[in-house]
Amino acid sequence: MMAPPPPVASRHLLAYALPALPLAMLVLPTYVYLPAVYAQAGVPLASVGLVLLLARLWDGVTDPLVGMLSDRTRSRFGRRRPWIAAGLPLTLISLWFLLVPGDRAGIGHLLGWSMALYLGWSMMIVPLTAWGAELSGDYHQRTRIAGFREAATVIGTVLALSLPFAAGVGGAGRQADALRLLALTVLMLLPALTIIALLAVPEYPQPQSRKLNFRRGMKIIFANGAFRKLILAYVINGVANGLPAQLFLFFVQHLLMEGDRAGLLLLCYFASGLVAVPLWSRLSHKYGKHVVWRWAMIWNIAWFLPVPLLGPGDFVPFLVICVMTGLSLGADLVLPSAMQADVVDMDTARTGRARTGLYFAFWGLATKLATALAALGLTVAGLFGFDPATGGTPPGLTALAALYVGVPVMFKAAAIALLWRWPLTPAVQAGLRARIERRWPAAGT
Template identity: 25%
Template sequence: MSKNLSSNVATQDLNHQTIIVHKKGKLSFSTKLSYGFGDFASQLLWSFSGSYLTIFYTDVVGITPALVALIMLIARIWDGINDPMLGFLADRTKSKHGRFRPYILYGTPFLALFSVLAFTAPGFGGNMEAKVAWAMFTYIGLGMLYTIVNLPYGSLAAVMSKDSGERTALSSFRMLFTNLGSVLLSVISMPLILLFSSGTGDQITARGYTMTAIVLAVIAIPLFYLVFFKCKEVVQPIHNKKISIKESFRAVLTSRSLTCIFFILLISLTAFFGRMGVQIYYYMYVIKRMDLIAVFMPLPAIGAAIGIMLFTRFAKNFGKKNMLYVSYTLAALSLIFLYFVDYNNIPLLIISTFIFGLTQFGIPIVMAMIPDAIDEMEDKNDVRVDGTAYAATSLSTKFASAIGGAGTVALLGVFGYVANAEQTAEAMNGINIVVNIAPAILFLLAIIPTKLYGLTEEKAAEIRQRLDEK
């Protein structure tokens, strides 16, 4: 059954329970730009915690690496319950703003608040149990609120346009601004921390972290609201029958393509987040150049931004899988090389770190696979659950952040790391292994689920055509 709606054409298929509104022309540049700003804002909040919260806990609050690892693992266990439920809820949300945008509107202020609270260090009279409890409360709260805002934000890419090319463009803009946000974060974070610490030399205080978190939150809030106002939902599902939680989860869990994407993201981002969370230890205790942290920290993100602009375009001609093979193989080789570079050879360390960043063009390619997998799921099961599907991939990102963060900080303890002290030769080599060799191995392992992913560009186009015809 079809019906003309002014300049739009709506195609309704009761079997697929979906209305798709086809707009004339493509998404505007300003819309894509606004969408990209959403992940720029996310980096200022979530990646700041990913880069600095571990060292804040160990070196400022005084929590042991083992307890930090436990906090992160508990938070991710809770995410295993929280994230799918939010996705299920978002799929069934009905409002004048759509299914996903209301969460960005109302969740942003609370996300900003907890991004600051996570970097506060109440004394509690020296009671370590109270400090750990506060860290767990604020970190779990931060993770939940990040899901409330970022999961709907990610889901927008699948409903802002039905065109595969436009979806890929949205993913590219998102990942480009992800890395631009990381660049800004890397450049300004440590100088701001030192500035607000009100100390001399390399002295860092809790106040330095707290005030920096406030500055980043103030920048992030209007960027999230720009996404809310500019990014509209075009693909809208209408359910003629109630879809249960069981049906939603079955559709997602039985999707081979989504399962492969889950493990691709889990493994590759565990490598990425794990390295990101401990690289500062490498610069502080191995290279021993606090003055160069603002140089080293943004290099991977700068390289990734350039790599995305240069290499993601080839996915159309050579295929997404082939480009992922290239990305992960080169990433592993660059890190193995970096492990053997002499600690005092600063120019070669800088060049090698930048080259590693160039290899990170695979992330937007994986993200562009998700809408195709959602279309495949709808074609097969007559159910479209964008939020639940994105919850699964969001969960993989959360797990990767936790495993990478907890695993690497636990390994530091195994290798003999001692906070605020001169490290032994064994500890320094251990830090080098954790920062370079461990993620290199994971990048190579990410090739396995990539190989198992079977949804080619041709097959995705055929599915999209069938859905459009129905």
């Protein structure tokens, strides 16, 4: 049996994960604070939502394009680092103009700088995730790599949640101040942490990737049966996670009557997810990624089922549920991404071509698709009479509760079923790596 490769040095993993922290800090503001700021500047709220949707559709073009081009890049600095370096200034410039728009910013300003920011984001995050998959071909090392990166992502999310409140600008009416604070923080952190990663982390040679157009790339990727199964389970589980995330504040405010303590509940949820990352990584090393991910989803369902029994005054039971379901967040962040790296090996072993960037570009699109589908939850609740301002009719509140609990539970059960017969066990993946390394010895680094 082939000896496993040496573990990736912790100093390299720490440096590799650093850019994910400030990049994660950009996600929350665009969902929570940005619509209110542009509405205050005179842009109709409906137009804000439409513009942000168009910007996300723009991602549908840029993500696969960046993935394909970075796969084909050859330079003395590697193929991932040049793209991350090129995306950095675009991200920095556009985040400032988007998040600190001024009083005269209109719909054109919002659309243009949103598209610029999402392009810069894609140029950084797509190569970054592909780079992580290429740092090691070992089944368990990939979980460790993803664990470092996703832990940084959770830390960035927690910072984005907590910094405005710590600075006294987290309340209603202070959204513009909160955005300015977060923009300044990211402007300081992102260049420094990205430069550390670019200078400190190695990039290993990979098999040459054949030039592909978009249609050919999609055909090759979706011919990979394991990829189809994984990405479908990932999207379904993403919707199951996204629905409660989109509806959380309304559920806490109108059904639990605990709106003032919603921030505390969110912080406990994300902190629990961060603490659990090493636990899920260790369990997956012993039992396998797909098995442990199924366990994590079952754990989430078990704790989420009692939520419909809660009502006003049940803050402590709901806090416990937030902590316990937050534990499974660590598994949802780390394990699917590590499994995606293994799926790429199936294609590479069959064709001798490394298309990691293209695969992870579609992975990013799947994340955004799940978010977009989950965003429809509030619309559906509104059709049944739910009003975000007042709570609306009793049927509307019932619909809110069903969308918050019932639909996510059913979706998670469907994702579990999809993963029940997962083909890529540690032994199978080790065989794929052996085939790859026989054809391309440098890929065994």
